[in-house]
Amino acid sequence: MSTKPPTGGGGGSALIEAEQTTFIHPQAICESDQVGPGTRIWAFAHVMKGSVVGSHCNVCDHAFIESGAVVGDRVTIKNRAMIWDGVVIEDDVFVGPGAVFTNDLYPRSHRDPNAPRRRVDEWLIRTTVRSGASIGAGAVIVCGHTVGRFATVGAGAVVTHDVPDHRLVVGNPARIVAWVSRCGRPLDDHLRCSSCGRRYTVVDGQLRCA
Ligand SMILES: [Zn+2]
Numbered sequence: 001m002s003t004k005p006p007t008g009g010g011g012g013s014a015l016i017e018a019e020q021t022t023f024i025h026p027q028a029i030c031e032s033d034q035v036g037p038g039t040r041i042w043a044f045a046h047v048m049k050g051s052v053v054g055s056h057c058n059v060c061d062h063a064f065i066e067s068g069a070v071v072g073d074r075v076t077i078k079n080r081a082m083i084w085d086g087v088v089i090e091d092d093v094f095v096g097p098g099a100v101f102t103n104d105l106y107p108r109s110h111r112d113p114n115a116p117r118r119r120v121d122e123w124l125i126r127t128t129v130r131s132g133a134s135i136g137a138g139a140v141i142v143c144g145h146t147v148g149r150f151a152t153v154g155a156g157a158v159v160t161h162d163v164p165d166h167r168l169v170v171g172n173p174a175r176i177v178a179w180v181s182r183c184g185r186p187l188d189d190h191l192r193c194s195s196c197g198r199r200y201t202v203v204d205g206q207l208r209c210a
Pocket of ligand 1: 181182183184185193194195196197198
């Protein structure tokens with residue numbers, strides 16, 4: 001997690017950075033002692049002991065962040081998103097409402113005392129969401145994958161493979177349908193962002209600013 005000042009961004013980002021008070025709503029459950037300055041945790045969210053949440057994040061109602069999860073700086077976690085042990089969310093990520101991560105490819109209840117025991121290193125499968133990416137509402141991220149920088153996962157998508165940088169994926173299983181700009185807009189045939197007008201080019205299979 002970076003502690004450096006943010007790069008890029010406009011005045012809005014500077015205003016967010018200026019806020020150093022951590023706000024925890026009286027109806028939230030925040031057991032972690034590793035929540036950064038300027039972060040807001042809203043009602044009925046639960047941030048467990050042993051989780052890490054960076055600075056200037058917004059953790060909305062009913063979100064759940066489990067022990068072992070790591071959240072970077074300036075991350076937005078919308079209502080009812082579920083973030084478990086083994087999930088790393090880098091800086092400036094948007095996690096949409098109801099988005100669900102997983103951390104076990106072969107889940108069983110294991111309440112049966114005769115069931116085989118599994119060590120945590122046998123079942124815990126990690127997931128990373130790289131900086132600037134967005135996870136759409138209700139998406140499911142099957143564990144063991146990486147969502148690339150500035151990638152976007154469409155609403156309701158089920159991610160079963162890595163998502164490369166700057167790619168938009170939709171559907172179940174999620175498939176690549178477009179390049180997506182830093183602004184989050186799908187690029188047109190000329191690789192132009194319809195929001196800011198910035199043009200991109202593809203070099204060695206990677207999207208670059210033109
Ligand atoms: Zn743009």
